[in-house]
Amino acid sequence: MRRSTRIAPSILSADFAALGAAVDCLVAAEADYIHIDVMDGHFVPNLTIGPAVVQALRKRTALTFDVHLMISPLDPLLPDFLDAGADILTVHAEAGPHLHRSVQQIKQAGCRAGVALNPGTPASAVDAVLGDIDLVLAMTVDPGFGGQGFLRAQCTKIAELRARIDESGRTIDLEVDGGINEGTAAEARAAGADVLVAGSFVFADGPGGCAGRIRQLREAAP
Numbered sequence: 411m412r413r414s415t416r417i418a419p420s421i422l423s424a425d426f427a428a429l430g431a432a433v434d435c436l437v438a439a440e441a442d443y444i445h446i447d448v449m450d451g452h453f454v455p456n457l458t459i460g461p462a463v464v465q466a467l468r469k470r471t472a473l474t475f476d477v478h479l480m481i482s483p484l485d486p487l488l489p490d491f492l493d494a495g496a497d498i499l500t501v502h503a504e505a506g507p508h509l510h511r512s513v514q515q516i517k518q519a520g521c522r523a524g525v526a527l528n529p530g531t532p533a534s535a536v537d538a539v540l541g542d543i544d545l546v547l548a549m550t551v552d553p554g555f556g557g558q559g560f561l562r563a564q565c566t567k568i569a570e571l572r573a574r575i576d577e578s579g580r581t582i583d584l585e586v587d588g589g590i591n592e593g594t595a596a597e598a599r600a601a602g603a604d605v606l607v608a609g610s611f612v613f614a615d616g617p618g619g620c621a622g623r624i625r626q627l628r629e630a631a632p
Contacts, residue, residue: 415599415631417624418443418476418585420609421467422458422556424617429463432617433470439621443476443498445587445607447556448491450481453505454554461490468495476607478526478587480553481505485512492519500524500547500585503535513542524585528553529561533570540578545605546571550598551588557610560589565601572602592630599631606631 419441424432433444446464451457464477477496481487482505491499499516503509503525516523524545525536529552536546548568551558568586575582586598587607595606612623 413604415595415603415628416442416583416605417612417627418445418605418607419612419620419624420445420447420556420587420607422447423609423613428617429467430470432613433467433473435617435620436612436624437471437473439624441473441620441624443474443605444471445476445478445609446496447609448477448479448481449554453482453502454480456554461487461494464491464494464496474498476500476524476585476605478524478547478607479505480526485515488512488515489519492516492521496521498522498524498545500526500545502526502528502553504528504531510539510542513539517542524583526553526587527567527571529564529567533567533574536571536574540574540580540582543582545583545585546575547585547587547607548603549588550586550590550594553588558589560591560594560597562594562597564588565597568598568601568603575602590627592626595627595631603631 449458522544526547585605586603590608591611
């Protein structure tokens with residue numbers, strides 16, 4: 411039996427001048443995870459936050475930090491994010507030549523390991539590491555910016571990933587990130603998602619509106 415949907419608000423859409431307060435609001439709103447998007451201006455066309463910010467935010471809460479690394483090369487920076495307090499560390503299958511090595515480095519540090527796939531990357535890209543990972547992240551936008559529209563064609567790949575995970579017999583979360591709102595949340599959930607990342611939608615009414623927005627997502631995709 412599938413678990414209830416977990417909601418992972420992305421602080422990419424929060425006010426960067428008040429990230430600590432945004433995290434406090436998400437904790438009060440009973441988010442399941444805090445999703446932290448790390449972009450390097452190289453692997454994706456944007457530059458966001460580094461391990462020092464993750465470490466500073468870690469002091470605000472014990473809630474699960476779901477850290478999504480959109481960086482390349484990634485292996486040199488993995489220790490910094492692991493030490494900063496990530497609970498789940500997700501790397502892109504496209505970001506380096508040695509995905510298995512990166513996953514093993516994360517696991518050996520006692521952290522949950524995830525693998526993310528860009529929209530143009532086939533579901534089969536995770537096959538070689540399904541025995542080692544804890545999460546698969548299906549991107550439903552091209553990564554790099556918040557506020558993009560949901561690519562509905564990716565629902566087919568979400569379903570393919572769900573089938574692969576179920577066939578593996580392992581407990582692996584299927585996370586979906588990109589263009590999630592009260593409508594697309596239901597589509598992603600129906601295709602097989604367990605965890606929904608939402609930034610622009612959750613923060614659309616400011617930090618004070620996060621609880622209501624998270625509630626809408628839970629009602630749309632139970």
